[in-house]
Amino acid sequence: MKKSYYLSFLIGLSSWVQADTLVEVIRHTLETNPDILVTTHQRLAVDQEHRQAVAGYLPSVELNGGYGRETSDNVTTRSRYSDSEVSLNREELGLTLSQMLFDGFYVKREVEYQNRRIESAAHQVKNTSEQIGLLTVSAYLRLFQYHELLELAKDNLVIHQKRLAQIREIVEKGAGRKADVQQSQSRLALASSNLVRAQGELREAEYRYQRITGQLPEFANLVKPERPLVETHLPESAEIALNLALKTHPSMKIAQAELEAAEALYQQAAASFIPHFQLELGATDNKNLDGIEGTNDDLSAMVKMRYNLYRGGADQARREEIAERVSAAKEVIRRTRRTLEEEVQLAWNDLMTIRERLTYLKNHVEATEQVVESYSEQFKLGQRSLLDVLDSENELFNARSTLISGQYTELLGMFRVISSMGLMLNKLGIKPPAEAQVEY
Template sequence: MKVVRSITLIGVLILIGSPAIAGDLAATVRKAIEHNPDVLITQDDKRAIEQDVREAKAGYLPRVDVSAGVGGEKSDNTSTMAATGKNGYLGLHREESGIKVTQMLFDGFFTKHGVARQKGHLKAASYRVLAAGEDIGLKAAKAYLGVLQRQEQVNLAKENLAAHQRIHDQIRMRSERGVGRTADTTQAAGRLALAQANLEAQEGNLRDAQVAYVRIVGEMPVDLVLPVAPADKLAADLDALIGEARETHPVLLSAVADISATQAQHEQARANDFPRFDVELGASHNDNLDGVRGANEDLYAMLRMNYSVYRGGADLARKRSTAHRISEAKNVRARAEDQVIEEASLSWNDFITAQSRVDLLRSHADAARTTREAYVKQFNIGQRTLLDLLDTENELFSAELNYVDGKYRLLFANYRIVASKGQLLSALAVTPPEEAAAP
């Protein structure tokens, strides 16, 4: 019991301590994308890969190495024998310094394919940023509509409670005048308590919706405006939706970019099949080197070739490994395509179902309201019982709750369809994060 109270208290503190935000759906989605950790993680990943690209490009530029050293040496060689006229070690204070500039001329296309590989990763990361934005945008839309739905249902519960209160008061007055029966008063009181419990339940659902909103957006919702469904952004049919999703969904585009990256990695693994050529320029200044007193200076310019003929089979293993990486990336892309098609199909089915239900639910609610009004008149002239009147109130309340639920299901289904092809942010006129790639 203490644990439950603690959790409840934490939730209340979160809601009270969170600043409020008023605005439309686009503003809510924009706010969620700016602060959601999932989006920020993908942005940092993309920025890191940008530096990986710069690191790969460094292979085209010259390399400068500076060295220096100081210490003592003991030498026994022909030079020391000539200097001392006897065998034995000659101890000297040794100093070294040098500079070397190396420019790659040909490295078996290692650098070229390394840059292409990182650019592929960069493109994939950019699409992942966009995919994260789309995903959080849809979650924000769901939370936004959830708050609006629960607010409407709370108002319905209040109206239902008010109706039960009127009936209860009416029955109690009749009973006090000796016209009504005590059982009617008891039954009306019981239904009034149920109506109060229904209001409590709907208010609890509203608080849950607000918590979900705060978790996604980071701020409390205030004065939310009912959005207009993006009907002009919907596809003509399921086949058209799947076709668009294949072309524009960022998850699928990211998987395609990853294939390019692994193909470049495979080509990079073949670099050791070729010799490497570098131009090397160097200079050195040494003192007391190898037992010879005095300065020892060098200046040189060299064309160097290095060809690794055999490295224990490591080069062959790496080529085989990267070939499997290409196959893996293609299978990941195939899996992503299946997931995109599945989500598009599910979102379309959800839309069709919600669209066919909403008019029926509205008709049911209208009929229940008309019936309620007729029953009230008939009850007042004794043609309907109290039970009839109370039942029709509950029927109306249930019908209107179902209609509100169906209405918001249809509205969310519109946004889900747009998101299933990766176009939710553009439909809401929300600018994607700067790090995101535009499909």
């Protein structure tokens, strides 16, 4: 007996350990979802572009060399040799170190530009994580919703099967009508159809869950989330939610970073109108140059200036192009703000609407349950037709289905409100991928 209890305990403990809570499923999804991994790789690519920009501050060292046959006919060969043409094996070896001294702040602006791009890419990782997180919540909750609807459809089918058996028994005793059997069979067929539909909807929910999370659900291991998990984090009003969204939502931060990136490029474009200075240190070890046999070595240290005077107006056109991109980035911020306003207000309105509806849906279910009970008793007394009873039972099934869907719509609606502020992962205690952090 003790062994049996111990085995039962281990089985129960195993089930508890393997349980997949909503938070755990979201964490797994953030690690494996391709949409998120795309943004993380893009962020890492921008990091490397930032390294390229910083390299502009550092010196560059170049080694060059060459070997070949050279035939020369010049003033020197004609004065030195009877034959004006001289062929020698030419050898070249050179080392050059270049250091930017002043480039009109081109590199500085490039680094600033890449800094802003890192910010944008990091916020994009966060934004995509929030979106995939909400999709995961939706897929997770839909599994529970359609499982409940499936159980309801099964119960409804059993009720109609019992009703048909009851009517057949009455008819066989000569107290009923054949039409009652036909009506009951008709409603049984409808109940069977509802069951098939519920099974199909559940399969669709499972496929959707698999697409988002990367794995088929094991429903027995899933844990239904409790309302306090999200309800305690709801703002008091839509206005508060909107103010938070404008401050914290990653899409706003993306738009702001893109504007600052465009402004950095605009400032960088001014470098084309300013002289550039560069220090060059060089050393060569050459042999047999230009028909002169022997070594020809050089050491040099020079400050070189490059000043673009005219390029056909390309530099001015580039500056004006970027000015337009700055203006476009400002409009993106305005558009993002409007989009957030709409998303927050819609999410809040949907939540308030379904909450108000739920009161009536619950009342509808309770009232319909009483009607079914009353009609069943009256049918036994011959005061109600079978059609009345079947209609009331069908109405009860629909009422319960609508209530179940409404309850999950409300629960998902609370997550939507939090997500519309860009705070869902934070409130659930879930860290987005490391690439969502801004580090230069």
